């Protein structure tokens with residue numbers, strides 16, 4: 245008989261028919277007359293109940309059915325009398341694929357802490373919680389492609405290994421095939437990278453934006469969606485060393501177009517998850533965050549507040565709130581400041597614009613005041629910065645001057661400046677940290693819990 249996924253069992257056409265299911269046992273309970281097994285196959289957060297009439301099965305047959313074991317069951321799908329489920333399977337045949345010794349299988353009881361499960365990241369996808377998170381994550385990835393593809397954006401794959409050491413978004417992981425115990429040296433006694441794999445120093449990318457701009461100034465509108473790497477030693481609940489980023493970049497866009505795109509995009513993704521992952525979101529809301537659904541709907545129903553960094557700082561300076569980090573014009577805002585604006589002051593997502601040029605990247609377009617740049621950060625409740633973007637400096641002279649001013653090593657970046665040398669156009673774009681979006685939509689509080697196998701300082705297990 246052909247296997248039916250548990251998610252499809254709940255459709256009416258299977259009722260009263262013989263079905264075949266395969267999956268992992270969550271629990272078994274019962275007495276000597278009847279045994280109940282809750283089975284999950286990963287297709288949904290819902291388990292299906294399988295009823296074993298012990299007049300037809302022996303204790304010996306059911307003995308291997310312990311939490312975590314994998315089985316196949318054929319049987320009749322009937323309406324359930326018990327509460328908590330609509331249908332159940334009356335087992336006819338049982339096959340055990342793999343046992344799970346109760347002495348050593350770590351996921352015995354419900355309600356393991358998220359910290360405990362992080363140590364068991366190889367098995368945690370089998371829990372209801374991580375099943376739900378990973379399904380939401382998958383749906384959001386699909387929504388992202390759908391959003392951009394429906395709007396005529398092209399998916400551009402930018403390199404993960406890069407030789408430009410001036411991307412500026414964060415510390416980089418070096419990539420080398422040199423023997424670290426026996427490094428070739430040049431006359432000055434420095435490492436001779438001409439002997440390295442690429443003939444020069446290379447690293448894992450911190451952002452695909454610079455290459456994204458090459459795509460946008462040719463195809464008109466592109467987006468990237470891929471892994472990025474940052475070697476900062478920031479042990480926070482919002483930072484990973486390896487995370488996924490979505491970076492749209494659009495020719496002929498100014499900062500207002502960019503803000504509109506960011507707001508539409510993020511709302512589209514949230515709505516997609518609410519429309520398509522309701523069981524999983526409801527499960528997460530019930531177990532971790534009672535206000536989750538309300539918060540998601542609230543974002544959909546409200547326009548984001550748009551205000552300048554200068555106005556934002558003024559609000560922060562005038563507030564009575566005690567911040568850990570000082571706030572003044574020119575300071576880089578901390579998560580506590582961002583969250584104060586969003587959660588306490590406006591009680592809405594906020595797009596902060598026109599930051600001091602000193603605290604933003606070299607490629608952002610300079611405003612007429614010569615002090616601020618056309619940057620935009622989207623700030624979210626519980627998260628702080630979820631998107632960072634800007635209108636780009638398209639003027640060759642201004643960009644070159646800024647690069648010189650900052651002493652940025654541009655020898656490997658001639659190709660980037662060529663976009664401003666040949667047929668330069670106004671353009672803009674932004675980067676969304678995928679895991680921060682998944683955090684928001686799932687209501688989780690630690691970014692390590694929304695990626696299957698997190699990479700953080702001192703942690704590259706699994």
Ligand code: ATP
Pocket residue numbers: 413414474482483484485487489629630631632633675676677678679680
């Ligand atoms: P933050 O100030 O939070 O460290 P950033 O300003 O360094 O972020 P950007 O370089 O603007 O980040 O990157 C664009 C987006 O990527 C951010 O808005 C955020 O959503 C996400 N992001 C940045 N760093 C990380 C990280 N280490 N782990 C996960 N997501 C990140």
Ligand code: MN
Pocket residue numbers: 621629631632633
């Ligand atoms: Mn940023």
